[in-house]
Amino acid sequence: MDIIVCVKKVPDTREAELIITKDGKDIEKGELVCDINEWDRYAVEEAIRLKEELGGSVTAVAVTPDEDEDLLRKCLAMGADRAIMVKDESFRGSDAHVIATALHHIIKDLPFDLVFTGVQAEDDGYAQVGGILAGFLKVPHATLVTQIEVLERKVQVHRELEEALMEVVELDMPAVCTIQTGINEPRYVSIMGIRKAAKKEMKTLNTSDLGLTEEELGDSASKVKIKGLSLPPSGKGAEILKGSTGEIATKVASILKSKGVLA
Amino acid sequence: MKTTITSITKKQTLAQEYDLLGCMQCGKCTAACPVAMRSHLNIRKLMQEALTHESLNPIPMKELWDCTCCSTCTIYCPRELKPNELIINLRGILVEEGHVPTTIRDALESVFKQGNPWGGAKNKRAEWATDLHLKDATRDKEIEVVYFVGCTPSYDPRVQEVARALVKSFNKAGVNFGILGNEERCCGNEVRRMGEEGLFEILIEDNTNVFQKLDVKTMVTTSPHCYNTFKNEYPETHFEIQHYTQYVANLIATGKLTFCGEVDKVVTYHDPCFLGKQNKVFDAPRSIIDSIPGVKFIEFDRSRERSLCCEGGGGRMWVDASDSGERLAEVRVRDAVEMGVQIILTACPFCLLNLEDATKTIGYEDKIQVMDIMELVSQVI
Amino acid sequence: MREILVLAEHRKGVLRDITWEMLSLGKELAEKMEAQLTTVLPGYEVKSLADELSTQADLVLLVEDERLQNFSSMAYQQVLSTLITTRKPIITLIGHTACGIDLAPGLAAALGMPLATDCLSLTLTEKELTAVRQIYGGKVNAEVACSCEKGCIATIRAGVVSPWGEETRKGKVEVIQSPSLEGISRQRFIEYVEAAIGGVDITQADIIVAIGRGIQDKENIPLAEELAKALGGTLACSRPIVDKKWLPKAHQVGTSGKTVRPKAYIALGISGAFQHIVGMKDSGVIIAVNKDPRAPIFEVADYGIVCDLFDFMPVLKEKAKELLQRR
Ligand SMILES: Cc1cc2nc3c(=O)[nH]c(=O)nc-3n(C[C@H](O)[C@H](O)[C@H](O)COP(=O)(O)OP(=O)(O)OC[C@H]3O[C@@H](n4cnc5c(N)ncnc54)[C@H](O)[C@@H]3O)c2cc1C
Ligand code: SF4
Numbered sequence: 001m002d003i004i005v006c007v008k009k010v011p012d013t014r015e016a017e018l019i020i021t022k023d024g025k026d027i028e029k030g031e032l033v034c035d036i037n038e039w040d041r042y043a044v045e046e047a048i049r050l051k052e053e054l055g056g057s058v059t060a061v062a063v064t065p066d067e068d069e070d071l072l073r074k075c076l077a078m079g080a081d082r083a084i085m086v087k088d089e090s091f092r093g094s095d096a097h098v099i100a101t102a103l104h105h106i107i108k109d110l111p112f113d114l115v116f117t118g119v120q121a122e123d124d125g126y127a128q129v130g131g132i133l134a135g136f137l138k139v140p141h142a143t144l145v146t147q148i149e150v151l152e153r154k155v156q157v158h159r160e161l162e163e164a165l166m167e168v169v170e171l172d173m174p175a176v177c178t179i180q181t182g183i184n185e186p187r188y189v190s191i192m193g194i195r196k197a198a199k200k201e202m203k204t205l206n207t208s209d210l211g212l213t214e215e216e217l218g219d220s221a222s223k224v225k226i227k228g229l230s231l232p233p234s235g236k237g238a239e240i241l242k243g244s245t246g247e248i249a250t251k252v253a254s255i256l257k258s259k260g261v262l263a
Numbered sequence: 264m265k266t267t268i269t270s271i272t273k274k275q276t277l278a279q280e281y282d283l284l285g286c287m288q289c290g291k292c293t294a295a296c297p298v299a300m301r302s303h304l305n306i307r308k309l310m311q312e313a314l315t316h317e318s319l320n321p322i323p324m325k326e327l328w329d330c331t332c333c334s335t336c337t338i339y340c341p342r343e344l345k346p347n348e349l350i351i352n353l354r355g356i357l358v359e360e361g362h363v364p365t366t367i368r369d370a371l372e373s374v375f376k377q378g379n380p381w382g383g384a385k386n387k388r389a390e391w392a393t394d395l396h397l398k399d400a401t402r403d404k405e406i407e408v409v410y411f412v413g414c415t416p417s418y419d420p421r422v423q424e425v426a427r428a429l430v431k432s433f434n435k436a437g438v439n440f441g442i443l444g445n446e447e448r449c450c451g452n453e454v455r456r457m458g459e460e461g462l463f464e465i466l467i468e469d470n471t472n473v474f475q476k477l478d479v480k481t482m483v484t485t486s487p488h489c490y491n492t493f494k495n496e497y498p499e500t501h502f503e504i505q506h507y508t509q510y511v512a513n514l515i516a517t518g519k520l521t522f523c524g525e526v527d528k529v530v531t532y533h534d535p536c537f538l539g540k541q542n543k544v545f546d547a548p549r550s551i552i553d554s555i556p557g558v559k560f561i562e563f564d565r566s567r568e569r570s571l572c573c574e575g576g577g578g579r580m581w582v583d584a585s586d587s588g589e590r591l592a593e594v595r596v597r598d599a600v601e602m603g604v605q606i607i608l609t610a611c612p613f614c615l616l617n618l619e620d621a622t623k624t625i626g627y628e629d630k631i632q633v634m635d636i637m638e639l640v641s642q643v644i
Numbered sequence: 645m646r647e648i649l650v651l652a653e654h655r656k657g658v659l660r661d662i663t664w665e666m667l668s669l670g671k672e673l674a675e676k677m678e679a680q681l682t683t684v685l686p687g688y689e690v691k692s693l694a695d696e697l698s699t700q701a702d703l704v705l706l707v708e709d710e711r712l713q714n715f716s717s718m719a720y721q722q723v724l725s726t727l728i729t730t731r732k733p734i735i736t737l738i739g740h741t742a743c744g745i746d747l748a749p750g751l752a753a754a755l756g757m758p759l760a761t762d763c764l765s766l767t768l769t770e771k772e773l774t775a776v777r778q779i780y781g782g783k784v785n786a787e788v789a790c791s792c793e794k795g796c797i798a799t800i801r802a803g804v805v806s807p808w809g810e811e812t813r814k815g816k817v818e819v820i821q822s823p824s825l826e827g828i829s830r831q832r833f834i835e836y837v838e839a840a841i842g843g844v845d846i847t848q849a850d851i852i853v854a855i856g857r858g859i860q861d862k863e864n865i866p867l868a869e870e871l872a873k874a875l876g877g878t879l880a881c882s883r884p885i886v887d888k889k890w891l892p893k894a895h896q897v898g899t900s901g902k903t904v905r906p907k908a909y910i911a912l913g914i915s916g917a918f919q920h921i922v923g924m925k926d927s928g929v930i931i932a933v934n935k936d937p938r939a940p941i942f943e944v945a946d947y948g949i950v951c952d953l954f955d956f957m958p959v960l961k962e963k964a965k966e967l968l969q970r971r
């Protein structure tokens with residue numbers, strides 16, 4: 001069972017006060033702490049668990065404009081066997097299409113049974129890379145995967161639908177799965193573990209190694225471009241709902257609806 | 264005497280490292296262990312099982328996380344062994360393999376990323392003090408005392424009250440002090456006890472680098488946990504390290520801090536393990552309480568070395584006991600109520616939280632209050 | 645004629661709300677662009693759904709095939725790519741749902757079209773699609789744009805657009821031959837299963853009803869349970885509730901329990917101690933009910949209700965039931 005996991009590093013913005021950059025197209029990341037994208041972490045863990053159970057190998061792959069060695073070291077410490085990083089400044093501002101193109105170039109020449117990505121990234125939340133990549137690789141895929149069972153040359157997965165409903169789908173391998181959080185409990189990566197993982201194989205490539213051209217990269221190649229960012233007004237403290245109990249309940253129901261629950 | 268940091272190497276077996284052959288299986292440790300009443304954790308048995316390291320598999324041992332690292336076992340061992348260090352070591356094996364409770368995992372990751380175990384943002388560490396306009400000890404060279412606030416007083420709104428109370432007393436007594444602001448990091452006391460030795464080393468390095476920039480005579484900590492590790496586990500510092508009870512007791516004794524009111528209450532004092540048992544600071548907190556006008560002080564039956572642990576140490580703030588008997592903090596609160604006490608005083612953020620929580624879980628919040636000593640002091644200065 | 649295309653989403657014989665929401669959005673776009681509003685309904689024996697849809701679209705393209713009985717991203721992709729290639733709509737709208745997330749990226753890749761996912765609102769001109777999305781977990785709004793000259797695809801977040809409700813169109817239904825659906829057997833639908841009950845996983849819930857000591861008695865827990873059920877949510881609690889053994893440990897939110905990030909968190913009778921807050925503060929929307937107006941929970945909540953939770957719970961439960969019945 002050879003599994004490739006695509007990973008990304010994202011800034012942890014949960015606690016932070018965010019500031020938009022001067023050009024209005026990104027947020028200031030200097031002060032922010034970065035770590036592996038939450039969904040990817042579950043994807044790496046799932047790959048390693050399958051490997052521990054069935055044998056084979058796990059390769060972690062990252063396409064990035066930044067020096068993300070620590071991200072891949074973390075994957076190696078979790079139990080991945082090798083890591084590949086394609087670093088190029090021109091990935092800055094790339095949309096999912098460009099990232100999937102680059103990943104495709106790396107993966108197409110590697111042997112694999114399964115490719116995992118996270119369902120989406122914490123930062124841009126597009127939820128596209130896995131699906132596009134499957135399209136490029138011309139293999140079947142399933143998104144929002146919450147359970148995987150490997151059978152003879154195929155996998156049976158559970159997909160998370162709405163309203164606590166699951167869908168069971170079978171895919172012939174090779175296949176792509178985008179992994180949903182909660183599929184497992186990702187293990188802790190200790191400092192010792194990371195130090196030890198320093199011995200594992202890590203390849204750093206650039207875009208020309210992959211045969212990618214300028215036209216296929218970066219903001220200019222991206223089909224979807226960011227025009228501008230803005231911060232929604234952040235009211236501190238709760239808005240207190242007033243009225244009769246019935247009126248308040250109606251208000252609550254409409255709030256829930258607007259958040260895509262109760263739908 | 265400094266305890267050196269233990270780390271098990273492949274060659275050194277557990278038996279040598281902890282002198283397990285020296286254990287005579289007398290069971291004094293288990294008899295004294297406060298969590299033994301409510302957990303399957305049996306430290307005597309563990310000392311024996313660890314002898315055959317090969318067969319000891321710590322992974323299924325959920326009760327390893329029940330230990331509060333109070334060190335009572337170590338204090339009571341007639342052979343001067345260190346049973347609680349063995350637990351820390353076994354946890355280290357779990358940590359290295361990644362098999363830790365998720366809440367412990369999250370706390371450790373938060374320490375690595377944000378410098379505190381509570382998930383708070385690194386650059387919001389000093390937010391609690393924004394309106395206090397405290398001096399920055401890393402810049403201001405005139406400062407005599409650096410106040411090491413600690414993670415819980417920095418981020419937990421309940422415990423921020425304690426930090427504020429201490430600041431009020433410092434100001435009142437004219438202490439020339441500053442804080443480290445966002446350069447302060449987790450001290451690592453709990454991190455080490457959760458078995459994450461590698462991270463602990465990083466924290467020592469980070470904090471020591473900041474400490475070296477300081478030109479102060481004294482560092483004062485809110486928490487006995489910070490105090491313990493700085494004093495016993497960090498490299499020697501060029502300034503003295505004191506728990507706030509020691510520093511404030513002295514402010515009172517030298518007349519720098521005076522009272523202007525009375526507290527007409529019956530109080531008792533709960534000894535934090537990391538202040539009392541482990542560092543023998545018993546008298547300073549009592550002398551502060553004694554000097555507060557009006558208070559009637561009564562001792563717990565189990566006090567000083569025999570004090571009951573609140574179960575807040577050793578990572579237990581982030582993981583509940585594997586078995587659910589009555590919490591020790593609840594036992595403590597019940598005892599105090601029976602004694603006719605109105606306020607339980609303590610001098611540790613974790614004790615404060617655990618005891619206060621216990622008043623709620625047993626429904627005694629109208630009968631008794633839990634406060635940090637500084638909170639009471641600040642009411643009457 | 646120019647066309648706005650909407651993919652009708654249905655499951656187990658029922659059209660899903662997102663479909664009406666997209667038709668409502670599609671109607672606006674169609675009017676502005678002077679385009680026809682067309683909806684595609686792939687499925688099997690779904691003629692009645694097609695008739696329903698015709699009340700809000702100019703044209704319903706009904707693609708019936710046994711192999712389209714249940715959603716399959718591979719089969720749907722073939723249906724849509726054939727239609728999009730021949731009809732060249734300005735834009736194709738798909739729900740940002742479990743279905744749309746599975747379908748849209750592969751479809752966009754196959755057609756070489758730009759795709760904007762999880763959009764809250766759309767503006768269309770001759771040349772360009774502009775969409776508003778949320779990034780960084782909803783902390784930042786982003787305006788993104790792509791060309792629509794050669795067509796484009798957008799997936800729409802559920803619950804943000806209000807559906808029209810009444811009949812707006814009298815469209816016709818056109819039956820379309822399904823494409824060959826070659827190669828789709830590499831992906832096979834097996835069955836639907838309800839998410840495992842018993843072993844509750846509160847971290848996976850979209851909506852959490854959490855109770856604290858304000859619930860007062862074990863006897864009252866069924867009231868909260870019923871509310872959670874009516875809302876399609878999961879029951880969680882603060883630590884004292886676990887301490888009292890009123891609920892199992894798996895339900896506990898907080899530093900020594902679980903960290904949750906549901907879309908909505910309803911806190912009933914929880915004071916908001918730091919150890920609890922740490923475990924739920926990143927929830928999508930937090931609604932707190934507490935009789936104490938100074939309870940710290942109101943600091944982190946988005947909406948606060950100062951009242952007795954026993955007055956509020958039954959009313960909200962009825963409201964939720966009403967809403968669900970109407971569908
Ligand atoms: C080490 C440690 C770990 C902890 N871990 C956790 C944890 O993981 N999770 C956790 O939740 N806690 C944890 N705690 C406990 C935490 O500190 C609080 O004690 C606990 O969260 C309080 O629970 P509560 O809000 O339900 O109860 P309370 O604080 O007692 O609040 C009850 C609230 O209900 C309101 N109320 C009462 N009756 C009504 C009514 N009829 N209608 C409306 N409102 C009403 C009251 O106004 C009050 O605000 C931990 C504590 C410690 C010390
Ligand atoms: S350190 Fe304390 S809790 Fe741990 S085994 Fe020893 S006595 Fe028990």
Ligand code: SF4
Pocket residue numbers: 285286287288289290291292293306307310336339340341342343344346
């Ligand atoms: S008290 Fe010391 S000698 Fe006695 S059983 Fe415990 S560790 Fe062994």
